[in-house]
Amino acid sequence: MDKVEYRDVIKYLVLKGNTPTQIKHELDSVYGDSAPSFTTVKFWAAEFKRSCKSLGDDERSGHPKIATTDDNIAKVHQMVLDDRRIKVREIAEVKNRSKERICHILN
Template sequence: MEKIEYRAVIKFLFLKGNTPSQIKDELDSVYGDSAPSFTTVKFWAAEFKRGRRSLEDDERPGRPKTVTTNDNIAKVHQLVLDDRRIKVREIAEIMKMSKERVCHILNQDLGMRKLSARWVPGLLTLDHKLARMNISSALFGRVAELGASLGEPPVKGTTHEHCTIVAAIAHATSDSNAFMGDCVAYFIAALTVAYT
């Protein structure tokens, strides 16, 4: 039973002339263990004695507890997408909410965590993995156009673009540690050849 319904019963019994003790006994006989406490019955009987008519709770001062709304979550998500290096403090100032709430939204609602000063999703979704595969495929194609191969050692004239592309491939496909090791080795060798 809702607390408003209990209050209505308390008001009815109070208006019949019952005392708080009699009201509590009546509620216990009907509702058993789910009946409100004697303190609650006594409080509401006193309120009705003072002339209160409403059964609703009074308005409370302060900020509403509904800061974590879908609208606010979407705004925080957009702020993070616009600038992955944004600080919690900056988001809190922009959104006019506490840093604790911003952290809750980022960690619990959006599943993000701070990694190397960037906000990233906690776990890669299937969409993220597909995007990484598409990027690495495009980068492999670009490396092939430039004539570089991870299987061959870099030659004199290896450009900065080669190094950048190989580093991007290593990052995009970092799920495979062996492949990432090959990319890092090639990257180091390419830098050595390019700058000697």
């Protein structure tokens, strides 16, 4: 089941007047192991009690993930094929990316 569908059920049960504990028990009895955790149920129950209308995730601030585009992955791959002894630090300097992001691309 999709997490938006779980949120829909949680919203319905909150509007019915159930507590997060009752909601978690209901979800466990219906969905078993695939039910969301109590922390998730408690969070969304509180959101819906504060009149949250959206079931989806809100946009978050921060930079978009541009470092792992298909183009960057192909370029890093080509750099490794050209020189198999190249260091992660050297790739990071050439591509102007962090070493962690380059390691993520290489893995």
